[in-house]
Amino acid sequence: MFPQLGKTAHLTDIYQQIELPLVDILFQIERNGVLLDVDQLHAYGKEVMRQLEILEQQAHTTAGQTFNLNSTQQIQEILFGQLKLPIIKKTPKGAPSTDESVLQQLALDYPLPRVLLEYRMLAKLKSTYIDKLPRMINHNTGRVHTHYAQAVAVTGRLASNEPNLQNIPIKTPAGRRIREAFIAPEGWHIVSADYSQIELRIMAHISQDKGLLKAFTEGQDVHRATAAEIFGISAEKVNQEQRRYAKVINFGLIYGMSEFGLAAQLGIDRIAARNFIERYFIRYPGVSDYMQRTRAMAKQNGYVETVLGRRLQLPDIHSHQHNRRMGAERAAINAPMQGTAADIIKLAMIAVNNWLTQTHAQSKLIMQVHDELVLEVPENESVTMMRQLPALMENVIKLDVPLVVQTGQGRNWEQAH
DNA sequence: AGGTTAAGCGCG
């Protein structure tokens, strides 16, 4: 019936049981849209504009000349041509890079890079979000209606565009001011429900690593547990720095990071980075086996699979170009985890939508952000949804580790976290 | 004038 979907039943199942039911749900989410506090964005925009003007003046004074702070070429010329600052890395084209990691290192010794970093952050927020989002409001509905692409991301994730609502700032205080502008109408709340550590839990399930399974089954702080293992100390003795190291390693592994990448990320030498990875694999041998198994699977079959059987083809796995082949290997390691997470939240969207329909609830799905569902909820349904969402989302699939969903609610998206 | 590429950066 679907010859392109392959001879195994899994791909046909994913198509019929996940992707097809999702079509109508995505349509509903897009049609629902999300409400923005335009006045708040406008006021914040003026504030940010004043700050940008101050930073621009500071940059010009420090550099001893005027220049376009948005031009990487002009920044290259000033930092490395005139001020003779050390070149830390190069762009793929061979020009000296001025990206964030470079400026952060230079900021330790020189004043101008710090100004540029602050300017870059605020300029990004203003142009991409503060100025742009109000222009995207539909005149008929008064809301912003994104579009979700169902067949763009190779791992099975959704992609969001016009506008992209899957990259709204959250990591900095300035960014969170933008999230405050995503509001609920009078009498309604924003409710957010997100899977906690879902990709690491999937890694535990797929790898069947004893230590990782135990950490999640017992509800441990997984980064703290990892730190205890690789530093050879008890969990109570782990300090913030050690936990941060463990977190970088845990995430790095999901992406197939090398000792070189880990060294760069942690600002340590390669020997130390290699030691951390060795200790990690000694403590979590199941994860080491998984990495090897996955590379072998990709090389033998030319594809890898999620837990539910979604496939990612990897033609570059046989490339004679080293960088392409290594890139395909990293994608092979990452795709089963990222893709299984995508499968799971799609099942969750179907489960939540079914429940809303069957119970005649008024609450509406309004956004999906990879591991998070956002709803607009009438105040009198708030308590029910906060209880129901975790129950629905945590039970769409049975893994060998528990899935945990955290919920929050508020007048706006920021408060809901 | 309009399209494309490079660099950079927002999120999970």
Next chain:
DNA sequence: AAAGCGCGCTTAACCT
């Protein structure tokens, strides 16, 4: 030689 996965958007610079 390259070095961390998956996306979309903005600006500058370049090309047609």
